[in-house]
Amino acid sequence: xxxxxxxxxxxxxxxxxxxxxxxxxxxxxxxxxxxxxxxxxxxxxxxxxxxxxxxxxxxxxxxxxxxxxxxxxxxxxxxxxxxxxxxxxxxxxxxxxxxxxxxxxxxxxxxxxxxxxxxxxxxxxxxxxxxxxxxxxxxxxxxxxxxxxxxxxxxxxxxxxxxxxxxxxxxxxxxxxxxxxxxxxxxxxxxxxxxxxxxxxxxxxxxxxxxxxxxxxxxxxxxxxxxxxxxxxxxxxxxxxxxxxxxxxxxxxxxxxxxxxxxxxxxxxxxxxxxxxxxxxxxxxxxxxxxxxxxxxxxxxxxxxxxxxxxxxxxxxxxxxxxxxxxxxxxxxxxxxxxx
Amino acid sequence: xxxxxxxxxxxxxxxxxxxxxxxxxxxxxxxxxxxxxxxxxxxxxxxxxxxxxxxxxxxxxxxxxxxxxxxxxxxxxxxxxxxxxxxxxxxxxxxxxxxxxxxxxxxxxxxxxxxxxxxxxxxxxxxxxxxxxxxxxxxxxxxxxxxxxxxxxxxxxxxxxxxxxxxxxxxxxxxxxxxxxxxxxxxxxxxxxxxxxxxxxxxxxxxxxxxxxxxxxxxxxxxxxxxxxxxxxxxxxxxxxxxxxxxxxxxxxxxxxxxxxxxxxxxxxxxxxxxxxxxxxxxxxxxxxxxxxxxxxxxxxxxxxxxxxxxxxxxxxxxxxxxxxxxxxxxxxxxxxxxx
Numbered sequence: 001x002x003x004x005x006x007x008x009x010x011x012x013x014x015x016x017x018x019x020x021x022x023x024x025x026x027x028x029x030x031x032x033x034x035x036x037x038x039x040x041x042x043x044x045x046x047x048x049x050x051x052x053x054x055x056x057x058x059x060x061x062x063x064x065x066x067x068x069x070x071x072x073x074x075x076x077x078x079x080x081x082x083x084x085x086x087x088x089x090x091x092x093x094x095x096x097x098x099x100x101x102x103x104x105x106x107x108x109x110x111x112x113x114x115x116x117x118x119x120x121x122x123x124x125x126x127x128x129x130x131x132x133x134x135x136x137x138x139x140x141x142x143x144x145x146x147x148x149x150x151x152x153x154x155x156x157x158x159x160x161x162x163x164x165x166x167x168x169x170x171x172x173x174x175x176x177x178x179x180x181x182x183x184x185x186x187x188x189x190x191x192x193x194x195x196x197x198x199x200x201x202x203x204x205x206x207x208x209x210x211x212x213x214x215x216x217x218x219x220x221x222x223x224x225x226x227x228x229x230x231x232x233x234x235x236x237x238x239x240x241x242x243x244x245x246x247x248x249x250x251x252x253x254x255x256x257x258x259x260x261x262x263x264x265x266x267x268x269x270x271x272x273x274x275x276x277x278x279x280x281x282x283x284x285x286x287x288x289x290x291x292x293x294x295x296x297x298x299x300x301x302x303x304x305x306x307x308x309x310x311x312x313x314x315x316x317x318x319x320x321x322x323x324x325x326x327x328x329x330x331x332x333x334x335x336x337x338x339x340x
Numbered sequence: 341x342x343x344x345x346x347x348x349x350x351x352x353x354x355x356x357x358x359x360x361x362x363x364x365x366x367x368x369x370x371x372x373x374x375x376x377x378x379x380x381x382x383x384x385x386x387x388x389x390x391x392x393x394x395x396x397x398x399x400x401x402x403x404x405x406x407x408x409x410x411x412x413x414x415x416x417x418x419x420x421x422x423x424x425x426x427x428x429x430x431x432x433x434x435x436x437x438x439x440x441x442x443x444x445x446x447x448x449x450x451x452x453x454x455x456x457x458x459x460x461x462x463x464x465x466x467x468x469x470x471x472x473x474x475x476x477x478x479x480x481x482x483x484x485x486x487x488x489x490x491x492x493x494x495x496x497x498x499x500x501x502x503x504x505x506x507x508x509x510x511x512x513x514x515x516x517x518x519x520x521x522x523x524x525x526x527x528x529x530x531x532x533x534x535x536x537x538x539x540x541x542x543x544x545x546x547x548x549x550x551x552x553x554x555x556x557x558x559x560x561x562x563x564x565x566x567x568x569x570x571x572x573x574x575x576x577x578x579x580x581x582x583x584x585x586x587x588x589x590x591x592x593x594x595x596x597x598x599x600x601x602x603x604x605x606x607x608x609x610x611x612x613x614x615x616x617x618x619x620x621x622x623x624x625x626x627x628x629x630x631x632x633x634x635x636x637x638x639x640x641x642x643x644x645x646x647x648x649x650x651x652x653x654x655x656x657x658x659x660x661x662x663x664x665x666x667x668x669x670x671x672x673x674x675x676x677x678x679x680x
Contacts, residue, residue, distance in 0.1 A: 163562035187591035222503035251527035259521040
């Protein structure tokens with residue numbers, strides 16, 4: 001059994017903790033969390049052991065929530081750490097994991113240099129096996145990498161142009177804007193996603209730009225890919241139907257917006273209504289010579305969860321990526337081709 | 341003097357009527373409007389003569405607003421008609437203009453076949469001179485055509501990929517959605533903008549797709565253009581700075597969203613806070629080999645107003661497009677390069 005400690009219990013950390021508890025080869029040692037808020041209360045009520053950073057404040061005392069120890073205690077009891085703290089905190093935390101001699105999985109908000117590998121399971125699981133520090137890339141980069149890699153592997157990809165229409169805030173982030181604007185974020189292009197994608201797929205010729213808009217449930221990627229040869233729409237559909245963690249949908253079945261992504265997530269019966277798959281509109285796929293165009297949606301809160309689970313196994317030394325991904329997908333109820 | 345009658349007094353019609361009143365070579369005969377609502381009341385208070393469709397209802401009686409005559413009377417008194425009725429109504433109205441022997445300018449919501457020319461003044465003014473029926477293309481197509489044409493003329497454009505992030509509703513349209521979704525509109529690509537753009541620039545290789553998002557103030561176009569040769573960012577900036585009806589802005593000056601488009605419109609002191617220009621972010625321009633990438637915003641309520649004014653002169657027989665555009669731009673306070 002791989003004993004897993006999760007540091008940070010926000011959007012990603014809480015989901016990783018839940019997913020770890022579903023794995024037959026993993027034990028959740030506990031989670032480290034800064035404040036004893038309602039989410040800590042809920043975790044405690046479910047029997048999750050809570051660890052607190054030492055000396056930050058006294059808010060845990062008198063909270064009525066039992067604290068199992070310090071963050072350092074959690075590190076000591078774990079075989080693998082998943083750091084899901086806010087962007088940039090992972091860099092400050094890594095020395096503690098080094099001191100404890102524990103391999104760690106970081107998130108995409110950290111600089112690539114924090115890990116030996118920028119990780120997307122389908123693309124480069126092997127490269128992460130036995131590494132000490134692995135960085136799961138961000139939600140957008142994960143979604144781009146899965147899709148581009150499937151087409152690169154099958155057809156060869158010469159160039160990618162991806163325009164990202166990003167959700168501006170997660171549903172619980174009521175303080176964030178905008179509420180009536182499309183914001184170029186960044187204005188200066190390319191956005192960081194291009195360089196980040198090249199961390200996963202080296203040498204890829206890719207241009208990315210991004211806007212954020214007043215929606216909360218999913219990003220949308222509007223993509224053009226120039227392939228190494230002319231490939232028809234049906235060939236692309238065939239490849240994507242067989243591909244892991246990509247699901248095809250169609251407007252013929254009433255699927256036309258990120259609201260539909262949100263609804264299908266709630267209908268799947270998974271925890272939190274999560275959608276772990278790239279959601280690709282089959283009828284958005286079109287070809288013009290060697291160019292393929294398509295649109296996909298990415299549930300930003302959920303898509304990296306299977307990657308975190310696979311990254312745990314990789315740093316723990318499991319050599320078979322397909323074994324890991326098969327196990328992750330079956331425990332998380334990720335099926336192929338079932339919505340198309 | 342060109343006597344102009346405006347049929348329809350909504351977002352476009354009311355702006356065209358105002359713009360006509362600013363032209364030294366035009367007289368606004370009046371506007372035809374279906375209902376005596378607050379906008380009719382405001383127009384009447386400004387001395388605009390109102391004409392009503394005959395027999396639709398009796399709502400004008402007892403409204404306290406003087407009716408100058410029927411729509412047919414308006415047609416009879418006018419040299420040129422601008423039809424700004426809702427999409428698809430222009431087709432039903434055209435027989436009345438034919439019967440009255442009046443040339444007419446239609447809007448982009450109509451099928452291209454309603455006009456002899458799909459019109460963007462900078463691109464094809466000459467083709468519309470002396471024609472009977474001209475169609476000013478939609479806001480998005482107008483914005484695309486101005487930009488693509490400037491680069492086509494200077495450098496040659498081999499391919500255009502344009503992903504449109506559309507405002508879902510105008511500010512007054514409180515019944516329209518979405519409020520928290522990105523909607524693929526359409527899902528099946530290319531969107532109609534590609535074919536519409538080819539009506540203006542025949543033979544152009546262009547792919548377009550579009551989403552709509554919960555914003556009200558402007559569309560954003562995320563564009564990639566493959567040019568006939570390698571061209572640097574500064575060369576593109578030089579061309580666009582000199583181009584009519586395109587304004588460059590920069591995030592260095594704090595310009596990063598459609599909210600800034602809205603604000604600058606209100607600061608310009610024009611009627612209704614209108615922005616008639618394509619708003620191109622200079623720092624969004626980048627090049628990769630023969631590809632140029634950039635982002636622009638389009639104020640959907642305003643951008644076609646100068647085109648309507650020029651189209652009136654074209655069908656009235658004024659042969660010089662540059663004379664018309666110069667006059668339009670000076671009366672509407674459209675300057676070049678002043679925001680960059």
